[in-house]
Amino acid sequence: MFGIYLKRELGRRKKAALVVALGLALGIALVITVNSVSAGMTQAQDKVLQSLYGLGTDMTVTKARTAPTGNSSQGPRFEFDASSDEDEEQSxxxxxxxGGQALESSLVTKVAGQKGVASAVGALTLNVTKVDGSFTQGRAESSAGGQSQGQGAGPGGGGSSTAAPQVQGGGAAFDVNSYSVAGVDVGHQDLGPLAASEITSGTTFSAAQSDAEVAVVSASYAKENSYKVGSTLTISGTAYRVIGVATPDSGESTTDVYLPLKQAQTLADAADQVTTIYVKATDSKQIDTVKATIQKNISGTTVTTSADLAETVSGSLSTASDLATSVGKWLSVAVLAAAFLVAALLTSSAVSRRVREFGTLKALGWPSRRVTRQVVGESMVNGLLGGVLGIALGLAAAYAVTAISPTLTAQLGTTGGGGMSGGPGGGGGPGRQASQNTMEIALSAPVSLTTIALAVGLAVAGGLVAGAMGGWRASRMRPADALRSVS
Known part of the structure; x- marks a missing residue:
């Protein structure tokens, strides 16, 4: 009886049901769109952080450099042999x-022992500045004065003089090339600088190469300098054989050359030292707690998480993300509330026009709760219909955003800690020099099952709100009202 009457009444009031359903559909569609775009913004920010700082880590531990003393010089010093008569190529x-101040390798074990830490790996980040070129020796040439210097030359009058020798030619021509090097713990490559990249040519380091003179180069650096597997890379007089080429999972690598950690420590004269400790937490939901534990138990260190880095992302990506998070969500809430209110008012208005119907049903013996259930049932069907339409519209809008893929720019500035850029993952980590990295990211709008479930919940809620108001109005009607409405 309930189902038959429900179907008949909805069929009689198709236009009113469609208006209520469309109102709810627009609000639900806007919620789906805003949530999907916000999810796309989050994914875009993750891509930026992954490209610049890599994967496989939840946080990094560094230590800010101390201010240099007045007598110390932090600038690079180069020495060349310029005494040779020949034009020699020198390098x-x-x-x-x-980046940050070097840490003792023993701190890696201490960090790994903190509560909530699954694993920790140390790495050493270096900057190599290479200067090569040659000096060209100048030649001294003298020119004789062609005329007598009799006037003013003294009593002898008729003498002549030769002009002072002039140095012709000579000079120096040098090229300066700077690149980054990361020392990798070859026994734990799943965490640290190389974890963000895939070996696309050759092989990665083996456990036996912990102190071998071998190197892995990034794909971009290899292309720029024509390196391939088997090539030789020379740093400070040590020749390293290239055994692999690494391509980052997304974006461009911030590290050009990867060496075994011990080799990097030898190059930098930094035995048993690291600049960055990469940390993996046992539970991704407890990252803030682990961060606080490390900072409390290991004083003087700076712990940087992905959340900290996300705050440094600027550009149109950040602007769009702020709009989606604040303006978009508030707008969707406002529209959804308005849709609920309109649905409730329309349902209540429809009940007012059905005075004769409900009064007659009560006169036939229907209790108030049955009348209320009938109105709520009709509203629930309208709400579910609005939910289906809203999901369809929301999916269409999300698909349109993904298909268009608007391009947003993202600029990653610096975090705290002495002006150094910090971050989990890739080769730079918190130890990279402060810089402004700019990337272009194509925006997508993924729709998750959670968002669909939210839409269904909103549809049900909208039906209940409208049904509650209409049912309350219908339950207050009396059989006598039906008689008064007869003209």
Missing amino acids: SDRVMTQ
Whole structure:
């Protein structure tokens, strides 16, 4: 009886049911669109962080550099032999630890022992400045004065003089090339600088190569300098054989050359030292707790998480993300609330026009709860219909955003800690020098099952709100009202 009457009444009031359903559908579609775009913004930010700082880590531990003393010089120093008479090609490398202050390798074990830490790996980030070129020796040439210097030359009058020798030609021409090097713990490559890349040519380091003179180069650096597997890369007089080429999972690598950690420590004269400790938490939901534990138990260190880095992303990506998070969500809430209110008012208005019907049903013996159930049932069907339409519209809008793929720019600035850029994952980590990295990201709008479930919940809620108001109105009607409505 309930189903038959429900179907008949909805069929009689198709236009009113469609208006209520469309109102709810627009609100639900906007919620789906905003949530999908927000999810796309989050994915885009993750791509930026992954491209610049890599994967496989939840946080990094570094230590800010201390301010240099007045007598110390932090600038690079190059020495060349300029005494040779021949024009010789000369080269000099300056290797310096990059970013924060060096940490003792023993701290890696201490960090790994903290509560909530699954694993920890140390890495050493270096900057190599290579200067090569040659000096060209100048030649001294003298020119004789062609005329007598009799006037003013003294009593002898008729003498002549030769002009002072002039140095002709000579000079120096040098090229300066700077690139980054990361020392990798070859026994734990799943965490640290190389974890963000895939070996697309050759092989990665083996456990037996912990102190071998071998290197892995990034794909971009290999292309720029024509390196391939088997090539030789020379740093400070040490020849390293290239055994692999690494391509980052997304974006461009911030590290050019990867060496075994011990080799990097030898180059930088930094035995048993690291600049960055990469940390993996046992539970991704407890990252803030682990961060606080490390900072409390290991004083003087700076712990940087992905959330910290996300705050440094600027550009149109950040602007769009702020709009989607604040304006978009508030707008969707406002539209959804308005849709609920309109649905409730329309349902209540429809009940008012059915005075004769409900009064007659009560006169036939229908209790108030049965009348209320009938109205709520009709509203629930309208709400579910609105949910189906809203999901369809929301999916269409999300698909349109993904198909268009608007391009957003993302700029990653610096975080705290002495002006150094910090971050989990890739070769730079918190130890990279402060810089402004700009990337272009294509925006997508993925729709998750959670978003669909939210839409269904909103549809049900909209039907209940409208049904509650209409049912309350219908339950208050009396059989006598039906008689008064008869003209």
